[in-house]
Amino acid sequence: MAIRPRKPPLFRPKKPIGRxxxxxxxxxxxxxxxxxxxxxxxxxxxxALLTGCDVSEEPAVQSTLRAVSAWNDGVQxxxxxxxxxxxxxxxxxxxxPPRFNAYYDIENVRPVDGGSWQLELxxxxxxKRPWTARQIYRLPEQELIIRHICVxxxxxxxxxxxxxxxxxxxxxxxxxxxxxxxxxxxxxxTESIDMACALHPQTILATKxxxxxxxxxxxxxxxxxxxxxLGYKNAKWxxxxxxxxxxxxxxxxxxxxxxxxxx
Amino acid sequence: MSTPSVKSxxxxxxxxxxxxxxxLHPLPLRIMHWINAIAIFIMIGxxxxxxxxxxxxxxxxxxxxxxxxxxxxxxxxxxxxxxWIFGLNGIAYLAYGVATGRFRQKLFPxxxxxxxxxxxxxxxxxxxxxxxAVYNAVQKILYLGVILVGILIVITGLCLWKPVQFSELAxxxxxxxxxxxxxxxxxxxxxxxxxxxxxxxxxVPQSFVAMITGGPTMRGAPAxxxxxxxxxxxPDSSQ
Numbered sequence: 305m306a307i308r309p310r311k312p313p314l315f316r317p318k319k320p321i322g323r324x325x326x327x328x329x330x331x332x333x334x335x336x337x338x339x340x341x342x343x344x345x346x347x348x349x350x351x352a353l354l355t356g357c358d359v360s361e362e363p364a365v366q367s368t369l370r371a372v373s374a375w376n377d378g379v380q381x382x383x384x385x386x387x388x389x390x391x392x393x394x395x396x397x398x399x400x401p402p403r404f405n406a407y408y409d410i411e412n413v414r415p416v417d418g419g420s421w422q423l424e425l426x427x428x429x430x431x432k433r434p435w436t437a438r439q440i441y442r443l444p445e446q447e448l449i450i451r452h453i454c455v456x457x458x459x460x461x462x463x464x465x466x467x468x469x470x471x472x473x474x475x476x477x478x479x480x481x482x483x484x485x486x487x488x489x490x491x492x493x494t495e496s497i498d499m500a501c502a503l504h505p506q507t508i509l510a511t512k513x514x515x516x517x518x519x520x521x522x523x524x525x526x527x528x529x530x531x532x533x534l535g536y537k538n539a540k541w542x543x544x545x546x547x548x549x550x551x552x553x554x555x556x557x558x559x560x561x562x563x564x565x566x567x
Numbered sequence: 568m569s570t571p572s573v574k575s576x577x578x579x580x581x582x583x584x585x586x587x588x589x590x591l592h593p594l595p596l597r598i599m600h601w602i603n604a605i606a607i608f609i610m611i612g613x614x615x616x617x618x619x620x621x622x623x624x625x626x627x628x629x630x631x632x633x634x635x636x637x638x639x640x641x642x643x644x645x646x647x648x649x650x651w652i653f654g655l656n657g658i659a660y661l662a663y664g665v666a667t668g669r670f671r672q673k674l675f676p677x678x679x680x681x682x683x684x685x686x687x688x689x690x691x692x693x694x695x696x697x698x699x700a701v702y703n704a705v706q707k708i709l710y711l712g713v714i715l716v717g718i719l720i721v722i723t724g725l726c727l728w729k730p731v732q733f734s735e736l737a738x739x740x741x742x743x744x745x746x747x748x749x750x751x752x753x754x755x756x757x758x759x760x761x762x763x764x765x766x767x768x769x770x771v772p773q774s775f776v777a778m779i780t781g782g783p784t785m786r787g788a789p790a791x792x793x794x795x796x797x798x799x800x801x802p803d804s805s806q
Contacts (some may be wrong), residue, residue: 305768358636358637358641359640360635360636360637360644360645362640368648369644369648370644370647371643372644372647372648373644373647373648376647380729381742384727384732384733385732387730388731388734390731390734391731391734391738396759439696451730451743453645453730453743454621455620455639456621456639456789457617457618457620457621457747458621459743459744510640529733532732545641557639559638560638560640560641560644561628561639561643562643562647566729566731566732567728567729567730567731
């Protein structure tokens with residue numbers, strides 16, 4: 305069988321490269337020894353590590369990115385549909401137990417003693433008397449079977465019940481024209497939501513999950529559950545509710561996460 | 568190639584008034600192309616960072632040196648910054664393509680026979696690229712395809728960002744994770760496109776240069792001219 309001449313490979317120039325190039329640069333080529341290459345690679349790596357301190361952290365860049373994030377808060381607020389309901393699901397789709405998430409691991413959860421716990425009220429609220437868990441658990445309940453969406457990308461369907469936040473705010477004489485509802489939690493986590501979200505029909509102070517009191521890792525005795533925000537906005541182990549017109553950065557927004565975090 | 572070039576335009580569409588001759592890639596198009604390149608770079612790099620926090624494929628974790636944003640919040644910040652550039656530039660590009668007739672002229676018609684002919688030529692390394700002004704059938708499909716993927720990635724992106732506010736739109740996809748996977752696959756398709764696009768642009772350097780300088784001037788009317796005849800040399804396939 306005759307051997308056919310090979311076609312020139314696709315990426316090879318048609319004319320051969322002059323060997324003179326090699327001669328001219330012999331010194332340089334000989335100087336490239338293994339150690340030199342190693343040293344070069346290492347210094348490149350070091351450079352990469354140096355640049356590893358990420359352009360995002362440059363003050364000018366970070367302030368620009370945060371300004372856009374604040375602009376996005378406004379856009380999200382404008383997009384918010386006040387009475388539009390999130391999809392709800394059937395009890396058979398509920399994941400039990402719910403998925404845990406906090407700024408620490410589940411082993412480090414400090415359970416709240418429901419007997420001595422009290423909910424404190426602050427800010428633009430007429431009746432600031434604290435509430436015991438028993439009092440709150442006696443309020444009329446609303447059940448929500450809604451999707452929890454984490455900023456990381458995972459989601460699950462949960463079944464939450466407890467007093468409607470709007471009804472609760474009305475009961476204690478809160479100023480519903482104020483801008484924010486701010487939550488301080490037992491683990492010193494802070495979170496706040498805009499009033500439109502607080503008044504949304506699917507925003508509750510959850511006390512139960514799948515019909516039973518919420519377990520410790522998920523916010524016992526009281527947590528927020530709203531269908532219109534990402535997971536981290538749903539404060540757990542709530543200690544204080546404050547109605548206010550002052551914007552304050554919250555646990556995650558201080559670190560650069562979007563404050564509005566609407567879905 | 569028997570392609571009649573744009574030079575052979577019929578006289579009635581010749582310019583009525585004297586104006587600067589149009590180039591292969593008009594200036595607005597070049598500007599939008601490079602803005603898009605930057606926006607895509609930001610969106611993909613930061614998207615990989617966001618993906619890493621909850622991977623879809625267990626074996627796929629984008630290395631730290633390739634993603635944009637050292638921490639999750641930086642990845643998110645870049646993504647929700649880049650989305651404005653990508654989205655607004657994309658809308659401008661689509662409006663321009665439709666309004667000037669460029670899409671109709673460059674990307675249509677796509678004929679089945681032409682596709683087979685081009686693929687055949689490509690497999691036999693006989694693909695010529697002597698007329699930058701005319702796309703072959705495979706190019707048309709790829710460019711049209713990547714535009715459609717770009718639209719889909721924006722739609723799924725909106726559904727991921729606002730699955731409740733846009734719940735009617737999100738409902739089309741049956742579930743949040745389905746939307747994530749489609750968004751991810753669109754990214755993969757765009758990355759694959761970029762690999763081919765950049766490789767070919769570098770192999771045919773004049774096409775790369777044309778996207779900077781504008782390329783050859785086009786005699787006759789600017790982009791608004793009639794659709795070019797198909798590549799296939801059969802007489803019956805011309806209009």
